Amino acid sequence: MSAGVAATRTRAGFYLDSVALMRISQAVQDLAGVSAAFLTMGSPSNKELLLDAGLLDAGAEAAGPNDLVIAVRADDRDALRAAFETAEAALSGPATGGGEDSGWNPRSLETGLRALPAANLAIVSVPGAFAAREARRALERGLNVMLFSDNVPVREEVALKALARERGLLMMGPDCGTAIVAGAPIGFANAVPRGDIGLVAASGTGLQEVACLIARAGGGISHGIGVGGRDLGAAVGGAMTLAAIDALDRDEATRRVVLISKPPDPDTARRIADRIAASPKRFTLCCIGMAPMDLPENARQAATLREAAEDALKGAGGAEPGATLREASRRFRHAKGSVRGLFSGGSLCAEAQAVLMAAGIAFVSNVPIPGAEDASSGHRLIDLGADEFTRGRPHPMIEPAVRDAPLKEALADPDVGVVLVDVVLGHGSHEDPAGRLAAVLAPHDREAPVVIASVCGTDRDPQNRAAQVETLREAGVVVAESNAGAAETAAALLAG
Amino acid sequence: MEDRKDPIQDLLDGPVAVINIGLAQFARTLEGQGVAAVQVDWCPPAGGDRRMIDLLDKLGA
Amino acid sequence: MTKGDVAAAVEAANARAVERMLAADPVLVDVAVAGDAIAGLGDRTILHAGPPIEWPDMCGPLKGAVAGAIVLEGWAADLDEAAELAAAGGVAFHPNHHFDAVGPMTGTITRSMPVMVVENRSFGNRAYCTLNEGLGKVMRFGGNDAEVLARLRWLAETFGPAFGAALREAGGTPLKAMIARGLSMGDEMHQRNVGCTSLLLRAIAPVLARAVDDRERLAGLFEFIGGNDQFFLNVAMAMGKAIMDPVRGIEGSSVVTAMSRNGTTFGIRVSGLGDRWFTAPVEMPRGLYFPGFSEDDANPDIGDSTIVETIGLGGFAMAASPAVAGFVGAGTAAEALNYTRAMEEITVARNPEWTIPALDFAGVPTGIDIRKVVASGRTPTINTGIAHREAGIGQVGAGIVRAPMACFERALEAFAAAMGVA
Numbered sequence: 002m003s004a005g006v007a008a009t010r011t012r013a014g015f016y017l018d019s020v021a022l023m024r025i026s027q028a029v030q031d032l033a034g035v036s037a038a039f040l041t042m043g044s045p046s047n048k049e050l051l052l053d054a055g056l057l058d059a060g061a062e063a064a065g066p067n068d069l070v071i072a073v074r075a076d077d078r079d080a081l082r083a084a085f086e087t088a089e090a091a092l093s094g095p096a097t098g099g100g101e102d103s104g105w106n107p108r109s110l111e112t113g114l115r116a117l118p119a120a121n122l123a124i125v126s127v128p129g130a131f132a133a134r135e136a137r138r139a140l141e142r143g144l145n146v147m148l149f150s151d152n153v154p155v156r157e158e159v160a161l162k163a164l165a166r167e168r169g170l171l172m173m174g175p176d177c178g179t180a181i182v183a184g185a186p187i188g189f190a191n192a193v194p195r196g197d198i199g200l201v202a203a204s205g206t207g208l209q210e211v212a213c214l215i216a217r218a219g220g221g222i223s224h225g226i227g228v229g230g231r232d233l234g235a236a237v238g239g240a241m242t243l244a245a246i247d248a249l250d251r252d253e254a255t256r257r258v259v260l261i262s263k264p265p266d267p268d269t270a271r272r273i274a275d276r277i278a279a280s281p282k283r284f285t286l287c288c289i290g291m292a293p294m295d296l297p298e299n300a301r302q303a304a305t306l307r308e309a310a311e312d313a314l315k316g317a318g319g320a321e322p323g324a325t326l327r328e329a330s331r332r333f334r335h336a337k338g339s340v341r342g343l344f345s346g347g348s349l350c351a352e353a354q355a356v357l358m359a360a361g362i363a364f365v366s367n368v369p370i371p372g373a374e375d376a377s378s379g380h381r382l383i384d385l386g387a388d389e390f391t392r393g394r395p396h397p398m399i400e401p402a403v404r405d406a407p408l409k410e411a412l413a414d415p416d417v418g419v420v421l422v423d424v425v426l427g428h429g430s431h432e433d434p435a436g437r438l439a440a441v442l443a444p445h446d447r448e449a450p451v452v453i454a455s456v457c458g459t460d461r462d463p464q465n466r467a468a469q470v471e472t473l474r475e476a477g478v479v480v481a482e483s484n485a486g487a488a489e490t491a492a493a494l495l496a497g
Numbered sequence: 498m499e500d501r502k503d504p505i506q507d508l509l510d511g512p513v514a515v516i517n518i519g520l521a522q523f524a525r526t527l528e529g530q531g532v533a534a535v536q537v538d539w540c541p542p543a544g545g546d547r548r549m550i551d552l553l554d555k556l557g558a
Numbered sequence: 559m560t561k562g563d564v565a566a567a568v569e570a571a572n573a574r575a576v577e578r579m580l581a582a583d584p585v586l587v588d589v590a591v592a593g594d595a596i597a598g599l600g601d602r603t604i605l606h607a608g609p610p611i612e613w614p615d616m617c618g619p620l621k622g623a624v625a626g627a628i629v630l631e632g633w634a635a636d637l638d639e640a641a642e643l644a645a646a647g648g649v650a651f652h653p654n655h656h657f658d659a660v661g662p663m664t665g666t667i668t669r670s671m672p673v674m675v676v677e678n679r680s681f682g683n684r685a686y687c688t689l690n691e692g693l694g695k696v697m698r699f700g701g702n703d704a705e706v707l708a709r710l711r712w713l714a715e716t717f718g719p720a721f722g723a724a725l726r727e728a729g730g731t732p733l734k735a736m737i738a739r740g741l742s743m744g745d746e747m748h749q750r751n752v753g754c755t756s757l758l759l760r761a762i763a764p765v766l767a768r769a770v771d772d773r774e775r776l777a778g779l780f781e782f783i784g785g786n787d788q789f790f791l792n793v794a795m796a797m798g799k800a801i802m803d804p805v806r807g808i809e810g811s812s813v814v815t816a817m818s819r820n821g822t823t824f825g826i827r828v829s830g831l832g833d834r835w836f837t838a839p840v841e842m843p844r845g846l847y848f849p850g851f852s853e854d855d856a857n858p859d860i861g862d863s864t865i866v867e868t869i870g871l872g873g874f875a876m877a878a879s880p881a882v883a884g885f886v887g888a889g890t891a892a893e894a895l896n897y898t899r900a901m902e903e904i905t906v907a908r909n910p911e912w913t914i915p916a917l918d919f920a921g922v923p924t925g926i927d928i929r930k931v932v933a934s935g936r937t938p939t940i941n942t943g944i945a946h947r948e949a950g951i952g953q954v955g956a957g958i959v960r961a962p963m964a965c966f967e968r969a970l971e972a973f974a975a976a977m978g979v980a
Contacts, residue, residue: 016540067545105899106521106538108934112902113516117535121508126519127539134542134554135518144516145508149523171505183511185532188523224509248505428526544935552970555979556812557565558929 005036006081007074009051009061011043015069015092022069023395025091027402029073032087034080039072040088041393050393110138124187125174126150132175133157140164140172147227148174149188155236158229162240171248172241174229178429179205181212181225188227189398189429192461196221198313199255201245203232203262206346206398206425207287207306210457211259213466214310214483217459223255224248233265233288239273246273250280257283259313261306261348264291264371274300285312289351290370304359305352307485338418338450339379340364340491341411343404345397345434346457349423349484350384356488357382362495379416383407398430401437408438412445419451419491423484424473426458426466435469439476452477453491455484564977568929571810575829576907576925578808579869582801583679586758586793587730589689589722591714593669596657596686600669602633605654607665607862608820609835612651613644617821619700619857622949623664624649626702630710631668637702655816655827659686660799660862662791663698663945663953664821671710672718676733676796678804685799689713689721690792692785698861699945699952720779724766731761733797737871738912740790741922746879748863748872748941749956751790758790759783791863798865805829812973813906814926817868817938817961821860821945826965828928831972838964843944845885845957857947859959864940870909870922873939873958874901877914882941885957891916897939898923904930904938928969937961 022040029038037054041047043064051057056072064070071088075081107113114120123139125132129152136148140161148161153175165172173180179202180187184195191209193216200222202208208225215222226248228241242260249255258280265273265288277284278297286294286302287309293302303309340357344350347368354370357380364380366373368387384390385397385404397403404422411417424434431437435456442452454473458466470480481487514533517524524536543549593599604627606620616624621641628640628649643649654660654667661667665688673686688698691709695701725731736757743753763780770776783789802815811829818825825835840859847853866872876883876897883894895916901923902908908921931937937960944955974980 067541105896106536108538108540108900108903108936109930110516110518110537111930112899113518113535113537115902117514117516117533119533120514120516120535121504122513123516123518124523126517126523128541131541134550135539139516139518143504145504149519169504171508182513183509185511185513185527185530187513187515187527244505248509251506252509254509428530429522540935542933542935549932549967549970552974552980553929553933555561555564556929556970556974556977557561557568558927558933 005074005076006078007056007058007072008081008085009056009058009070009072010085011060011064012069012071012092013067016042016067024400025088027395027400028091029084029088032080032084034076035073035084036076037072037074038084038088039070039393040092041070041072042066043068043070047393110135110142114142121145122147122182122187124149129153133161136161136172137164140168140170143168143170145171146173147177147180147187148172148229149176149178150174151176155231155234158231159237159240162237166240166244171226171244173227177205177227177229179208179225180227181208181222183224186428189427190225191216191427191457191459193459194221195223195254197223197254197256199223199249199252199258200225201228201242201249201258201260202226203228203230203242204348206457207261207348209425209427210306210346210349210352210484211261211287211310211313213457213459214307215314218310218314220314223252230263233262233269233273235266235269239265239269242273243276246276246280250282255282257285257313259285259287259309261287261309263351264288270294285309289348289355290372305355305485306348307483338416339381340419340421340495341414341417342382342421343407343411344382344384344423345386345401345404346423346425346484347384347386349425349455349457350382352484353421353488354382356485357492360489360492360496362492382421398425401431401434405437405441408441412442412450417450419453419494421487421491422452422454423487424454424456424458424469426456426462426464426469428463430464432464433469434464435472438478439472442476442478451479451494453479453481453487455481455487457484561979564979567810568812568977571808571830572813572906572925572927575805575808575811575813578681578805579801579924580909580911581680582734582804584676584733584797584800585679585730586674586725586733586796587677588675588725589672589718590675591669591718592667592671592673592686595673595675596659596667599657599667602648603650603652603669604628605652605657605659605661605665605667606820607661607663607860608653608818609823609825609837610651610653611820611822615822617857617860618947618949619860619945620664620666620821622700622702623666623697625949626697626706627666627668629702630707631670653818653820654862655799655818657686658684658799658803660795660818660865661688661698662690662795662863663861663943664700665862666697670714672714672722674793674796676793676800677730678800681804683800683803685796685803687792687796687799689718690786690789692782693788693953695952699943700949701952702950716775717779717782720766720770720775721762724762724769727769728762728765731758733793734911736761737794737797741875741878741912742915744879744881746872746875746882746941747794748791748866749882749885749943750787750879751794752787754790754794755783755787758793794871795863795865798869798871801869802865807832810977812928814868814928817864817940818862819859819864821858824859824962824965826928826961826969828969828973831969831976834972836965836969836972838962838968841959841962843942843957843959845944845955847944847955848953851946851954855946855954857945859940859942860945861942863942864938864961867938867940868926870905870912870924873897873941874905875912875914875922876939876941877917885941900936901939903934904936928966928973931966932963932970935963937963937966
C-alpha cells in the first residue's frame with residue numbers, strides 16, 4: 002500500500018483551523034506524484050489517522066495538540082519536496098486570506114464587539130472542545146448565535162439553549178451550517194428571494210432544498226432558521242424550534258412556516274403540535290421517515306422536501322418528475338442492476354430513501370431513516386457527509402473530490418445500474434461541484450450506468466444553477482428538478 | 498407593537514450584523530453580500546490550558 | 559457570589575481602576591536629591607529596577623551599576639572594593655517600586671542622586687525617577703567608569719539644581735497634554751521621546767534662561783537636553799509611576815499596576831492583589847544591535863521602564879511610531895498598527911486623551927487585565943533598550959521583548975483565590 006517515499010514535518014505551536022488545513026491538504030494531494038497529504042494538528046485522534054495512513058513517524062508521534070503536522074507520501078523525493086513546498090507556502094499565506102492589506106482582525110469576541118457594536122449575531126465555528134464556551138460568551142453578551150461547530154456534547158447544547166431562552170436569543174445549532182436571516186444567506190446557504198415563507202430546520206441541506214425549490218417556483222423566504230440536528234430529540238426537547246416558531250409567529254413578513262427535521266421524539270412532537278395549534282399561521286411539517294402524525298388543522302405533513310415546498314406554495318410546484326423520467330427513459334430503456342446513491346446532503350440522502358421506500362424498493366444506508374429495510378439489497382444510499390466520512394477530511398459540499406473514489410467505484414461496478422447524486426450549490430459550497438463530477442464521468446461509458454443528479458441551488462448562487470445543470474447534461478447526466486424527482490426517476494427506471 | 502429590546506426580532510428585522518468567530522470564509526461571504534461582518538481570528542483560549550480556562554471562566558473572562 | 563457576580567465585580571473594579579488612570583493629572587514639579595525626596599532612602603541603601611533581588615542573583619549590568627553607585631556615594635574607594643562590600647551584605651537592596659520610584663534599565667538610585675519629581679495632582683501622590691544620562695556608557699546600562707561617575711556628579715551638582723529651580727519657578731510642567739502631542743509627533747515614550755523631549759525643552763527654556771545667569775552653563779543645560787533624544791523617557795517613567803500608584807489596592811481589580819524587571823526576573827503587580835510581586839524569569843529582547851555587537855552580547859530584559867507600557871504607551875502605542883516596529887520587523891505602518899491593536903486584546907479601555915492619528919485617533923490601549931492576557935495568550939509588548947551582559951559596557955542595541963506569560967498565570971491563580979473561586 003505504501004509505495005514511494007513518506008515524510009513528516011512538524012511546526013510547533015502553529016494553529017490553523019481544520020477546514021483551512023484540510024483545504025491545503027487537498028491542494029497538496031492534487032499535486033502530481035503525491036499519493037497522500039495530511040496537514041493536521043497533532044491531537045491523539047489525528048495521530049491515529051496518521052497511524053492508519055502509515056504516516057506516523059517519530060516526529061509526528063512527538064507532536065502535541067498545539068503542533069501542526071504535515072505528512073506526505075509521494076512517488077519520489079522530488080514530488081515529496083514539492084509537496085512540502087506547496088504546503089509551507091500555503092501556510093505562510095495570509096491567515097485570513099483575501100486581504101491584500103495586512104489588515105488586523107480582532108482576536109476575541111470583546112474586541113470584535115468594539116469594532117462592530119451593532120452586532121446581533123455571532124457565528125461560531127471553532128473546534129468542538131471550545132465551541133460551547135464561545136457560544137456561551139456570545140449569548141452572555143446578548144448576541145444571537147449560529148453554532149456551526151459539531152462535537153458539542155448534548156448536555157452543553159441543552160445548557161446553551163436554556164441560556165438562550167432565558168435571554169430571549171436564538172441559539173442555532175450546534176452543527177448548524179445554514180440559515181437565511183432578513184434576506185442574508187448565512188453559512189452554507191443559497192441566494193433566494195425574500196418572501197412570506199418561513200423555514201425552521203434541523204437540517205442544513207433540508208433547509209437549502211426547500212428554500213431553493215420555493216425560490217425556483219417563484220416563491221420567497223422570509224427567514225430560514227437552523228436549530229441543529231438534535232433540537233427535536235428528547236434531550237433538547239425542541240427548545241429552539243419552539244423559540245423559532247415564536248419568532249416567526251410574531252414576524253409580520255412570515256405567513257407560512259415549514260418545519261424540517263428528522264422524526265422528532267414523540268413527546269417533543271406533541272409539544273410542537275400543541276404550539277402549532279396555538280399559531281394563527283399555516284404550517285407544513287417535513288420529518289422525513291416519520292409515520293403520519295396527528296396534527297392541528299393549520300398543519301400538514303409532507304413526506305419529502307419537495308412535497309413540503311409544494312405544500313408551502315399551495316401546490317404551485319411542478320409535477321416535473323414525469324418530464325425527467327421521459328428524458329431518462331428516452332435514453333435508457335430501463336436500468337439493470339442496483340441503485341448507488343452518493344450524497345453530500347444528509348437530508349437529501351434521507352429524502353431519497355423515503356422515495357425508494359414509498360416505491361417499495363428495499364435498500365441499505367449508512368444513515369437509514371426509520372423503517373428503512375436493511376435487507377441484503379444491492380441498492381445503497383450513502384451519505385458522504387456522515388461522520389465516518391468527514392473525520393479528518395472536508396465535507397463533500399466543500400470538497401466534492403471526496404466523492405471521486407466512491408463514484409469511480411460505482412461506475413466500474415457491473416452490478417450498479419443507476420448512480421444517484423446530489424449537487425449542492427450556494428455560498429460556502431465548492432465553486433464548481435458539477436465540473437468535478439463531470440471530470441470523473443468523462444472517461445466513462447455514457448450508457449451504463451445511468452447517472453441521475455439533482456442540483457440544489459438557484460441561478461443567483463455564486464455557481465449559477467443553470468450553468469451547473471448544463472455542465473452535468475454535457476457530461477451525460479440526467480438532471481432532475483428536485484432531489485425527490487431524481488430518486489423517483491431512479492425508482493421508475495428500476496421498475497422498468 | 499415593535500419591541501426594540503427583543504434581540505430575536507432585532508435580528509429578523511435586520512440588518513444582520515455578524516461577529517464571525519472562526520472560519521473566515523463565512524465573514525467574507527457575508528461581506529460580499531453587503532452584510533456587516535467582523536472576522537475574529539480565533540485561537541484556543543489560554544493556549545488550550547484547561548486549568549487556566551477553568552479559572553478564566555470563573556472570573557468571567 | 560455566583561459566577562456572574564464575580565465577573566460583574568471584577569468588571570466594576572477594573573472600570574474603577576481605569577477611571578483612576580484616566581483621572582490622573584501628572585505634573586513634572588521638581589528635581590530633588592533622592593535622599594531628601596524619597597522617604598526612607600537612607601545611607602547604604604541602593605534602590606534598583608525590578609522586583610526584589612539580592613547581590614548573588616544580579617546580572618552583570620546591575621552588579622556594575624551597584625558598584626558604580628557605591629563608589630559614587632563614597633561607600634567604597636573603588637569598584638572592586640564596592641563589589642566586595644555588596645557581596646558582604648554591606649548595602650541594603652530594595653526595588654524602586656517600594657519607594658515610589660522607578661529607574662530605567664538597572665535603575666539604581668542612591669541618596670545623593672538627583673531625581674525628577676512628578677506629582678499626580680488629582681491624587682496628591684508623587685513619584686521619582688533619575689535623570690536620563692544620555693546614550694552610550696551610562697550607569698543605567700551598568701557603566702561605572704570615571705567618565706560615567708563624572709557625568710552623574712555634573713547632573714547632581716549642576717544640571718539637577720538648575721532644572722529643579724526652573725520647574726519650581728514655572729509651577730511645574732503638566733505632562734498629560736504633552737504626551738498627547740508627542741504621540742502625534744511619532745513618540746511612543748519608550749524608544750522614541752524626541753518629540754516630547756523637544757516639547758519639554760521648549761516649555762522650560764525661557765524659565766531656565768531666567769534662572770541661570772551664566773550663559774555657558776545655560777548653553778550646557780540646553781545642550782544636554784537637546785543632545786539626548788531619550789531625555790524625556792525618565793519623565794514619562796516618573797509620570798507612569800505617579801499615574802499607577804493610586805490604582806493599587808482596588809479590591810477585585812485584575813488590572814496590572816506595575817511591570818518591571820531586574821535583569822533576572824520579570825515581576826508584575828495587580829491592583830486587587832496589593833503589593834505582591836508575581837515573577838518569572840525575564841526573556842531576551844529581539845532587536846537590532848549597534849555595530850560590533852550581537853545577540854551574544856545582550857543582557858536579558860531589565861528596567862522599570864515597563865511602567866510606560868503599564869499606562870498604555872511604549873509597545874502599546876507602537877502605532878504612533880512605525881519606525882520603532884522596525885527594530886524587529888520591516889517597520890511598516892501596518893505592522894506598527896498591529897502591535898497596538900494586539901494590545902487592545904489585553905486591555906480594559908482606550909485612553910480618549912492619548913490618541914493615535916494613524917488609528918483614526920483611537921486612544922492607546924489602557925489598563926492591562928491579567929485575565930485577558932492569559933485568555934488571549936498574548937503578553938504585553940515592550941519596547942526596550944538592550945544592555946551588554948557584562949558590567950561597565952553599556953547599551954548595545956534596542957528592540958522588543960514580551961512579558962513572560964508565567965507572571966500573569968501566577969497572578970491569575972492568586973487573583974482567583976482572592977476572589978474565592980480558585
